Amino acid sequence: MDAGKSPSFPVIPRPVEINRGDGTMALEHGIIASCHDPALEPVKELLLKYWNKVTGQASGKEPGIPVMLELDGNLEKGQHIIEITDCIKIKGGCRNAVIQAIATIIQLIHVGDTSGVVHLPKVKIEDGAFAPYRGLMIDVARKKHKVKTLKRLVILCWFYKVNHLHLHLSDKQSFTFPSMKYPRLGTRRRTFSRNDLATLVEFAWKHGVTIIPEIDIPGHSGAMIRSMPGVFKLKGAVENNGVINMGKEIVYEVIDALITELCEVFTTTNWIHLGADEVNFKGIDTDPDCIEFMKRHGLDNPHELYRYFITRLNDMVKARGKTLCIWEGFLPGGKIEIPKDLIVFEFECRWNRPENLLEGGYTMVNTSWRPLYVTKRKHWTPREIYRWNMFLWRNHSSASPATLHPIQLDIDDAIESVLGAQVCSWSQKNRVELETTRNRLPAMAERTWSVTRETAITVPSDDLVENFMKRLQLTNDRLSKLIT
Known part of the structure; x- marks a missing residue:
C-alpha cells in the first residue's frame, strides 16, 4: 500500500514500501529509547533531542513508549525497517540507516492542535535509497x-x-x-x-x-x-x-x-x-x-x-x-x-x-x-x-x-x-x-x-x-x- 502518496502521510523522501496498520498510537508520556549496540548511543540521543523539540515531551522516563534501536546484519547496509505497533522498533543495516529512519519518525509525529496529544500512525516501513x-x-x-x-x-x-x-x-x-x-x-x-x-x-x-x-x-x-x-x-x-x-x-x-x-x-x-x-x-x-x-x-x-x-x-x-x-x-x-x-x-x-x-x-x-x-x-x-x-x-x-x-x-x-x-x-x-x-x-x-x-x-x-x-x-x- 503506497500510503506515501497521501499528503496525510507527510514523509520526504517518500518511503519505498509502506504498510499501514489500523489507527494510530497515542504517546501521552513520550518515549524511552534503548539500544544494545554502543554505536547507537549517539543515535538514541539524536532521537530524544528532536522528539523533545517537536513534542515538548520530556522523554526518556517511565511510562513512555519503548523505542528499540537495532543494527541488523541481514539488511543491506543502507536499508532500514520501522515498525510502529504498541511500541516502536527501528532496525538498520548500518548506523546511518538507523539515523535516516529517525528522520522518518520525526516527520511522522502528529501533535493535536487543541489537545496537544502526540500520535504516530501504526505502520511498517521498509526503506532505502535508490542512489548512494x-x-x-x-x-x-x-x-x-x-x-x-x-x-x-x-x-x-x-x-x-x-x-x-x-x-x-x-x-x-x-x-x-x-x-x-x-x-x-x-x-x-x-x-x-x-x-x-x-x-x-x-x-x-x-x-x-x-x-x-x-x-x-x-x-x-x-x-x-x-x-x-x-x-x-x-x-x-x-x-x-x-x-x-x-x-x-x-x-x-x-x-x-x-x-x-x-x-x-x-x-x-x-x-x-x-x-x-x-x-x-x-x-x-x-x-x-x-x-x-x-x-x-x-x-x-x-x-x-x-x-x-x-x-x-x-x-x-x-x-x-x-x-x-x-x-x-x-x-x-x-x-x-x-x-x-x-x-x-x-x-x-x-x-x-x-x-x-x-x-x-x-x-x-x-x-x-x-x-x-x-x-x-x-x-x-x-x-x-x-x-x-x-x-x-x-x-x-x-x-x-x-x-x-x-x-x-x-x-x-x-x-x-x-x-x-x-x-x-x-x-x-x-x-x-x-x-x-x-x-x-x-x-x-x-x-x-x-x-x-x-x-x-x-x-x-x-x-x-x-x-x-x-x-x-x-x-x-x-x-x-x-x-x-
Missing part, C-alpha cells in the same frame, strides 16, 4: 558563512536523508581552510578555525552526514595567489591571476601538505574534492617554469600540463586512502589519460559531456546546472527539480549543448556510473542560504531516493508533483521546529 550519493554543496568562499548556519544545513540534509554536505572552501574571493603549515593562505576574517570545523564534522557525523571539503585548484585560485604569489603566481607574458602555477614542484609540495591537513580535519570523508574546473590557460605557455616543466615531462601544451596536474592530485589523494573528486573540466582525448578511479561532478556539459564520460568509463555525480544550481539570479522551482531525473542534464547557457538539447542517459547504461546528484548553492549570502535551499533540496532528495530502476527516468505526473508539494509544506513546518 545525495548531496548539498555550499559556497563558503565567495560569501562568509557562520558555523551556526552550516549546522542548520546539516539538519536540513539529515531531515531529508541527504548524506553529503560539500563545502567549497576556496575561490578567487577567499581561502577559508585553516592550514597550520601555511597559515598565510587563510583569508583574514574569513578562515574557519580548526575547532569550528572539527565541531561541524562531529555534528554532521552524529546526523549521518559526511562533509566533503573542496579546495578549488588550479583555477578559481585568486585568493591563494594573492596570499603566496612567490609560490603560486604565473609569470607569463599575459597576466593570469586566477590559475596557480602548475610548472613548479613547490606547488605540488604545498598541495600535498594541504591534502594531508584536509584529511586531518575532515576525518569522516572518503572523498577529497580539488575542483579542477574552468581553467584559463592564458599565460601558461609563456611562463618560464611551465615551459621548462612541460619540456621535462614531455607535455605538448598547457592542456596536457593540466591533465598531468590532475593525475598528480589523484596520486596524492589515493596515497591517503581517499578518492579524488573534480568538477567537469578536462576535455575528451589527450595524451595523458585522466584516471578512471576519480569521480567527476558533471555540471555544464560544455567541456565534457556525460555520454562521453560514461563511454570513457568514468563515475559521475549529477550536478546539472539546470535545475540543481541555486544562485541569486538563476534558480529553479521545486516543481521543476521534481520533474528532473538523476540521469538528465540541462543548462541555461548558449555555450552548453545541453541547453537546447537536454542530455538523457539510458538508465541501463548509466546506473552503475551515476552515483547520484547534488544541489549546488553558489555565491549565496549566509542569511539566505537556508531559505533558498530548504524547498529545493527535498525535491532532489526524493528523486534520488524514492525512485526505482523502472521509474527513475519517468517524468512524474502532475498529481505526483502536487502531492509532493503538499507534503513539502508539512515537512517544512516541521523542519522549522528543529532549526530554531
Whole structure:
C-alpha cells in the first residue's frame, strides 16, 4: 500500500514500501529509547533531542513508549525497517540507516492542535535509497558563512536523508581552510578555525552526514595567489591571476601538505574534492617554469600540463586512502589519460559531456546546472527539480549543448556510473542560504531516493508533483521546529 502518496502521510523522501496498520498510537508520556549496540548511543540521543523539540515531551522516563534501536546484519547496509505497533522498533543495516529512519519518525509525529496529544500512525516501513550519493554543496568562499548556519544545513540534509554536505572552501574571493603549515593562505576574517570545523564534522557525523571539503585548484585560485604569489603566481607574458602555477614542484609540495591537513580535519570523508574546473590557460605557455616543466615531462601544451596536474592530485589523494573528486573540466582525448578511479561532478556539459564520460568509463555525480544550481539570479522551482531525473542534464547557457538539447542517459547504461546528484548553492549570502535551499533540496532528495530502476527516468505526473508539494509544506513546518 503506497500510503506515501497521501499528503496525510507527510514523509520526504517518500518511503519505498509502506504498510499501514489500523489507527494510530497515542504517546501521552513520550518515549524511552534503548539500544544494545554502543554505536547507537549517539543515535538514541539524536532521537530524544528532536522528539523533545517537536513534542515538548520530556522523554526518556517511565511510562513512555519503548523505542528499540537495532543494527541488523541481514539488511543491506543502507536499508532500514520501522515498525510502529504498541511500541516502536527501528532496525538498520548500518548506523546511518538507523539515523535516516529517525528522520522518518520525526516527520511522522502528529501533535493535536487543541489537545496537544502526540500520535504516530501504526505502520511498517521498509526503506532505502535508490542512489548512494545525495548531496548539498555550499559556497563558503565567495560569501562568509557562520558555523551556526552550516549546522542548520546539516539538519536540513539529515531531515531529508541527504548524506553529503560539500563545502567549497576556496575561490578567487577567499581561502577559508585553516592550514597550520601555511597559515598565510587563510583569508583574514574569513578562515574557519580548526575547532569550528572539527565541531561541524562531529555534528554532521552524529546526523549521518559526511562533509566533503573542496579546495578549488588550479583555477578559481585568486585568493591563494594573492596570499603566496612567490609560490603560486604565473609569470607569463599575459597576466593570469586566477590559475596557480602548475610548472613548479613547490606547488605540488604545498598541495600535498594541504591534502594531508584536509584529511586531518575532515576525518569522516572518503572523498577529497580539488575542483579542477574552468581553467584559463592564458599565460601558461609563456611562463618560464611551465615551459621548462612541460619540456621535462614531455607535455605538448598547457592542456596536457593540466591533465598531468590532475593525475598528480589523484596520486596524492589515493596515497591517503581517499578518492579524488573534480568538477567537469578536462576535455575528451589527450595524451595523458585522466584516471578512471576519480569521480567527476558533471555540471555544464560544455567541456565534457556525460555520454562521453560514461563511454570513457568514468563515475559521475549529477550536478546539472539546470535545475540543481541555486544562485541569486538563476534558480529553479521545486516543481521543476521534481520533474528532473538523476540521469538528465540541462543548462541555461548558449555555450552548453545541453541547453537546447537536454542530455538523457539510458538508465541501463548509466546506473552503475551515476552515483547520484547534488544541489549546488553558489555565491549565496549566509542569511539566505537556508531559505533558498530548504524547498529545493527535498525535491532532489526524493528523486534520488524514492525512485526505482523502472521509474527513475519517468517524468512524474502532475498529481505526483502536487502531492509532493503538499507534503513539502508539512515537512517544512516541521523542519522549522528543529532549526530554531
